Amino acid sequence: MTPLKNFEVWFVTGSQHLYGPETLKRVAADSQEIAKGLGAALPVQVIFKPVLVSPESVSELAQEANTAKSCIGLVIWCHTFSPSKMWINGLKQLRKPVAHLHTQYNRDIPWSSIDMDFMNLNQAAHGDREHGFIWSRLRLNRKVIVGHWQEASVQNKLGAWARAAAAWNDWQDARFARFGDNMREVAVTEGDKVSAQFKFGYAVNGYGVGDLVARINAVSDKETDAQVREYEDLYDVTGDLRQGGGRHRFVREQARIETGMRAFLKEGGFKGFTTTFEDLHGLEQLPGLAVQRLMAEGYGFGAEGDWKTCALLRAVKVMTHGLKGGASFMEDYTYHLDPAGKCVLGAHMLEVCPTIAAGKPKLEVHPLGIGGKMDPARLVFNAATGRALNATLIDLGNRFRMLVNEIEVIAPPQPMPKLPVAQAVWKPKPSFEESCAAWIYAGGAHHAAFSQAATSEMMEDFAAMADVEFLLINDQTKVDEFRKELRFNEVYYALNRGWAI
Numbered sequence: 001m002t003p004l005k006n007f008e009v010w011f012v013t014g015s016q017h018l019y020g021p022e023t024l025k026r027v028a029a030d031s032q033e034i035a036k037g038l039g040a041a042l043p044v045q046v047i048f049k050p051v052l053v054s055p056e057s058v059s060e061l062a063q064e065a066n067t068a069k070s071c072i073g074l075v076i077w078c079h080t081f082s083p084s085k086m087w088i089n090g091l092k093q094l095r096k097p098v099a100h101l102h103t104q105y106n107r108d109i110p111w112s113s114i115d116m117d118f119m120n121l122n123q124a125a126h127g128d129r130e131h132g133f134i135w136s137r138l139r140l141n142r143k144v145i146v147g148h149w150q151e152a153s154v155q156n157k158l159g160a161w162a163r164a165a166a167a168w169n170d171w172q173d174a175r176f177a178r179f180g181d182n183m184r185e186v187a188v189t190e191g192d193k194v195s196a197q198f199k200f201g202y203a204v205n206g207y208g209v210g211d212l213v214a215r216i217n218a219v220s221d222k223e224t225d226a227q228v229r230e231y232e233d234l235y236d237v238t239g240d241l242r243q244g245g246g247r248h249r250f251v252r253e254q255a256r257i258e259t260g261m262r263a264f265l266k267e268g269g270f271k272g273f274t275t276t277f278e279d280l281h282g283l284e285q286l287p288g289l290a291v292q293r294l295m296a297e298g299y300g301f302g303a304e305g306d307w308k309t310c311a312l313l314r315a316v317k318v319m320t321h322g323l324k325g326g327a328s329f330m331e332d333y334t335y336h337l338d339p340a341g342k343c344v345l346g347a348h349m350l351e352v353c354p355t356i357a358a359g360k361p362k363l364e365v366h367p368l369g370i371g372g373k374m375d376p377a378r379l380v381f382n383a384a385t386g387r388a389l390n391a392t393l394i395d396l397g398n399r400f401r402m403l404v405n406e407i408e409v410i411a412p413p414q415p416m417p418k419l420p421v422a423q424a425v426w427k428p429k430p431s432f433e434e435s436c437a438a439w440i441y442a443g444g445a446h447h448a449a450f451s452q453a454a455t456s457e458m459m460e461d462f463a464a465m466a467d468v469e470f471l472l473i474n475d476q477t478k479v480d481e482f483r484k485e486l487r488f489n490e491v492y493y494a495l496n497r498g499w500a501i
Contacts, residue, residue, distance in 0.1 A: 175202070
């Protein structure tokens, strides 16, 4: 994946000609200092842009930002008063996310020396209100962040927004491959791929498993040997699975699958993929270890044809790049309903990403009672404990909805020696009962993008950039209020498209 420091957000300051050249020089100098300070704190580059003082300058900047591949968004601030009518045409053209930073250069009022010159220069208190009006009048999404630009809380909010903007940028013109189709008769993993491309910018297309098999069959013994050596260096591998061992062929076959899959994805410029155990014709094993390792490299993944979770996982991996904690495809598999400590066991047949592992994963081979293929190799581990979240994106027909549940990953209450899969055990917030009820009332999928690094703020910022409904289940959630929110949202989204500008 591209390091986030390769991306840019542009720092844009609004003013007007009324104040004269000397004041505008000071506005520019202050803005450059703020941009430099933010650049040292944010995960992306912050680029100062000339102060905007006319409708023409706003439109020119919007057009420049739209075509600049490295620009993932704008941070806008009004140092002085900046009449909002001059922003209308430019904002109507702008296609990049915006954070409206409501700050001022100075932190404190200089009580003993303040005069009208100071007042004329430092007018963000009402300049930003004028600017905010036009965004609201145009019904445009943006993130509003309030506070002094040197405060850690302000910088953290900007950082969350910048990470979401990087993920949104990554989705534009992204390509996701489906090997096989959807799992038969399953509803929630289906959806309108044309609407998704229109809404999100990425394309999802199907590829025959035979196309993948042909690429796997082209993998050389030399390539397979190199892949196997990497396994033996990175993971806990028993002697019978190592080269020369009696069961090594199972691992070797998965190495061929991984190498061929990676080549197929790279050659096609894909950022993620889906598989289904109902379409494995020509494959010797269900891809398990191969999928786990490709996820660890940053590819999105969805099992059973789930392209929405695949794309969302890719977005989560981009926005959390460089942060502690991993991200994985995940499924609520089964429950522990002991009243003394109810919890969820999350896993999948094979495909859980090792970036969430608590320790060194074990490479194991076991029979799989589904798919009818050779015993597949996979990594087995427990997820690291601590704060995490599950996020899902669902297609409701008239709109997409993002649903996020904050959770606490715990150590398994007891060992599970006969469960040979990677897994996570968690307690969902606010409680097991309320979390599950809210998720089900909202139509949440049984698949999710699980992350130990993403925050609800990042996910909400991302949903705003995509202009989709966002629902959060956390320690403040009450099911009766949550159900009211669902009903209110139905009315809002039914009326929203009819509102006049």
